Amino acid sequence: MQRFRAGGRLAAAKKYDILSAMMAHALAGGAAEQRLVLRLMALITTRYNWQNNDLSVAQREIARLWCVDERTVKRDMARLRACGWVVVKRQGARGRVSVLGLDLDRILADTRPAWANIGPDYVARLTGGGDPAPGPDRTVIPFRRSDITADGSVWGLARVRLAAEDATLFEAWFAPLADGGVEGDCLTLIAPSRFHAAYLRTHLAVRLRQAVMRGHPGITRLRIEPS
Structure with a gap:
């Protein structure tokens, strides 16, 4: 488990x-x-x-x-x-x-967003980083990060939560999703491809649903459709 x-x-x-x-x-x-x-x-x-x-x-x-x-x-x-x-x-x-x-x-x-309140040594220990990480390497060009500013919508709030939990996973699988709107207790998300939608349904649907429900307990169902 x-x-x-x-x-x-x-x-x-x-x-x-x-x-x-x-x-x-x-x-x-x-x-x-x-x-x-x-x-x-x-x-x-x-x-x-x-x-x-x-x-x-x-x-x-x-x-x-x-x-x-x-x-x-x-x-x-x-x-x-x-x-x-x-x-x-x-x-x-x-x-x-x-x-x-x-x-x-x-x-x-x-709980990860609150780890820094304990101290950098705690964060480094739990992330497997040993000593606190040094400053960024200026010779490396970073990947562009998605805009994760909350817009007040159901999916907007869930995006912020998912990005805080695991930025790498968010960029790979959650950032490309578009908001398909809420109907009753169901949130619809639009994936960029059939493969992307199928992967999310099989491997990450529970995580998505939990992120949505923590901000909006009334949303109990999730649909993931290809564009």
């Missing part, structure tokens, strides 16, 4: 890095975001099995830990699943609780 593994010789440091990323992300957001992330961090530090990526705990126990009612637990866990941070590994049945997991890669991608 994920490439990030909190195991091996540096397991403890990796766990702290994940929690630090979540903390920085929460502190950069509003009160509702802070409360939701704090509640998830409470579950991680008390009930999460890092080795197996398992989070198996009843709603009643979560409610007691969070000091809320079970209806609040259902609502917040649904929000965490919708944003892709929590995934269902095995649905509960016949009195058995569901086994959940964390998409650590998704968490790191979503």
